[in-house]
Amino acid sequence: xxxxxxxxxxxxxxxxxxxxxxxxxxxxxxxxxxxxxxxxxxxxxxxxxxxxxxxxxxxxxxxxxxxxxxxxxxxxxxxxxxxxxxxxxxxxxxxxxxxxxxxxxxxxxxxxxxxxxxxxxxxxxxxxxxxxxxxxxxxxxxxxxxxxxxxxxxxxxxxxxxxxxxxxxxxxxxxxxxxxxxxxxxxxxxxxxxxxxxxxxxxxxxxxxxxxxxxxxxxxxxxxxxxxxxxxxxxxxxxxxxxxxxxxxxxxxxxxxxxxxxxxxxxxxxxxxxxxxxxxxxxxxxxxxxxxxxxxxxxxxxxxxxxxxxxxxxxxxxxxxxxxxxxxxxxxxxxxxxxxxxxxxxxxxxxxxxxxxxxxxxxxxxxxxxxxxxxxxxxxxxxxxxxxxxxxxxxxxxxxxxxxxxxxxxxxxxxxxxxxxxxxxxxxxxxxxxxxxxxxxxxxxxxxxxxxxxxxxxxxxxxxxxxxxxxxxxxxxxxxxxxxxxxxxxxxxx
Numbered sequence: 001x002x003x004x005x006x007x008x009x010x011x012x013x014x015x016x017x018x019x020x021x022x023x024x025x026x027x028x029x030x031x032x033x034x035x036x037x038x039x040x041x042x043x044x045x046x047x048x049x050x051x052x053x054x055x056x057x058x059x060x061x062x063x064x065x066x067x068x069x070x071x072x073x074x075x076x077x078x079x080x081x082x083x084x085x086x087x088x089x090x091x092x093x094x095x096x097x098x099x100x101x102x103x104x105x106x107x108x109x110x111x112x113x114x115x116x117x118x119x120x121x122x123x124x125x126x127x128x129x130x131x132x133x134x135x136x137x138x139x140x141x142x143x144x145x146x147x148x149x150x151x152x153x154x155x156x157x158x159x160x161x162x163x164x165x166x167x168x169x170x171x172x173x174x175x176x177x178x179x180x181x182x183x184x185x186x187x188x189x190x191x192x193x194x195x196x197x198x199x200x201x202x203x204x205x206x207x208x209x210x211x212x213x214x215x216x217x218x219x220x221x222x223x224x225x226x227x228x229x230x231x232x233x234x235x236x237x238x239x240x241x242x243x244x245x246x247x248x249x250x251x252x253x254x255x256x257x258x259x260x261x262x263x264x265x266x267x268x269x270x271x272x273x274x275x276x277x278x279x280x281x282x283x284x285x286x287x288x289x290x291x292x293x294x295x296x297x298x299x300x301x302x303x304x305x306x307x308x309x310x311x312x313x314x315x316x317x318x319x320x321x322x323x324x325x326x327x328x329x330x331x332x333x334x335x336x337x338x339x340x341x342x343x344x345x346x347x348x349x350x351x352x353x354x355x356x357x358x359x360x361x362x363x364x365x366x367x368x369x370x371x372x373x374x375x376x377x378x379x380x381x382x383x384x385x386x387x388x389x390x391x392x393x394x395x396x397x398x399x400x401x402x403x404x405x406x407x408x409x410x411x412x413x414x415x416x417x418x419x420x421x422x423x424x425x426x427x428x429x430x431x432x433x434x435x436x437x438x439x440x441x442x443x444x445x446x447x448x449x450x451x452x453x454x455x456x457x458x459x460x461x462x463x464x465x466x467x468x469x470x471x472x473x474x475x476x477x478x479x480x481x482x483x484x485x486x487x488x489x490x491x492x493x494x
Contacts, residue, residue, distance in 0.1 A: 008353030017060050020053075021358055024064020025365050029373045031065065032072030032085050039069025039085065041216060043328050044208040045395050047335065055336045056354045062332055063355065064362045066325055070268060070305045071115040071366060075374060078107045078297075087268035087304045090276045094289060094296030101292050109238030110246065110294050111301045112370045117247075118254040118302035119363040122309025125258045127356045129313045142450035143461050147470035148320060149443035151477065153436065164485060166428045171436035177202055178440025185448050197408040204331040206400050206412040207437065211430055213396050214417025217389055219424060246298040249279050253302030260303075261310025268307040275303030309359070316340050316352065319442065327434045 011017075031042035042065050050058035073085030078095035091111065098107035153171055180191045181201030192198040243250075253275035260271040279299035280289045289296050312329075314320045319341035321327035333340050338348065345352055400413045420430060454460035462468050 005353050007350040008357060011056050011350060012060070012354040012357050017057050017358070018361070020057050020060040021064045021362050022365055022369070024061040025068040025362055025369050026373075028065035028068025028070075029072040029369055032069035032088075033075045033373065038212070038216070039066055040325050040328055041213045042069055043325065043332070044212055045392075047208070047328070047332050048400070050332070051335065055338060056351060056358070058332065058336060059355055060358045062329060063359055064365075066329070067119060067305070067308055067359070067362045067366060068369065070119075070308055071112065071301070071370060072373065073304075074111040074115075074297075074301055075108070078104060078111065085268075087272045088300075089269070090272035090300035090304070091297055093276065093300075094291070094293045097290070097292035098294070098297070103292065105237050106242075106294070107297050108374050110242065110297045112367060112374070113238065113243050114246070114250050114253070114298040114301040115305040115370075116363060116367050117250050118257055118304070118306035119308060119366060120360070121251070121254040122258050122261070122306040123356070123359045123363055124309075126309035126312050126316075126359070129262070129317075141464075142446040142453065143464060143467045144470070145442060145446035146450055147461060147467045147474070148318065149439050149446065151470045151474045153439065163427070164481060167432045170423065170428050170430070171432035174433035174436025174438075175440045177207070178437045179444070184441060184445045195408070197406055202437075203400070203406070203409045203412055204334070206409040207416050208328055208331060208434075209396050209400055210413035210416030211420040211434065213392065214413060215420025215424060215430075217393055217396075218417060218421040220389055242294065246294060249295050249298045250302040252278060252282070253299045254306040257303035257306025258310040261307030262313045268304045271303040271307045272300040275299040316344065316355075317342075321438060324430065324434050327438050330438055
């Protein structure tokens, strides 16, 4: 372990990697601070740029972007009542009222330090949790992975918004797209329509950028107005006494973020809202929430950033993405020839340690960049859309074409852009589709391997304690989803 740790330090602590972490955090802060841009879009855009990098340099840049974007969505949320990211919608509830009271700087300071504390705690949880889970994952075989994928899909369907049916449909569409290409067992073409370029399946890069970035451009193109009211922003400032006073709220939010982030399919948005509601429930002055409470800001932002470490636990230990951003990061791992899961820990432990150290460094860089960015990005959110979005569109085209030099990928990107746009307009969630697409090869291959081993005997899926555990969790998840749905329907009728 000591040798691997020293090797990790030697691998990571170079000028190039430190610059990559800094640049990643700064770029992530930009993507989160501009309404309509997201960390997912940012990571999808820069993955092609990392193809020529060493793996640790690439992940230093990508993970820095992830962490920066999680924080900076609160900047426009607090200043102009416009969440920069979906998770920042919880921060709006108390952040903007504080700005209206002239306490915007205090709100920004609380958001920044709550994010940093939640980030550090979740990274520590990742370091210990992922290694322990990876040791357990060495016992995983085809039956266990099949049941794990099944459980992951039920969780995704259960948190797909107001309509479970739409979540299931989206996940099914993702599964269907995942079957395109060569059969994983027989190597025969499937759904390629005679196109040689489709034998390797749909380009993950084209799908990611099309589904998230291009569809967002279409959504933003509908906005006819381009005026944003200017806000004079004071320097972010908050006393340490205030931070200590809100520390129980921050710690509770961090724990909620880690737990919900580690459950595949949840992510930052439900974590932020659950933490906010728990803070309000535990508060001695719940009537202040929604009118300008620092507890509300601390609860939302600590949980928001704590999901980063939580979501990376199942990704790195099991190869299962915890949310849509880690689904994109899974694609980055595969692009660099690395398979997250037990093999990653067995064969590249020094790289795993280097990634852990990079995450801690990124968390420590966040306050430095965040303090400077709060005033700067209060002006960047005023960049006209007609300037910003054409630049993003050009980056999308260059990124997708530059990755495989394939014109087909550009059409795939455009197709997924229209599909993502239609799904958003019809309130179909994108996350289940993305995760279904990524999990399909794992689920299909594991299922068919298990049935091959057992000569078609389905009892193999209840032959080990781990597979039985995930089957039980699947049943509990389905039961919970059904109970919640019936309860909501009953309340709607009454």
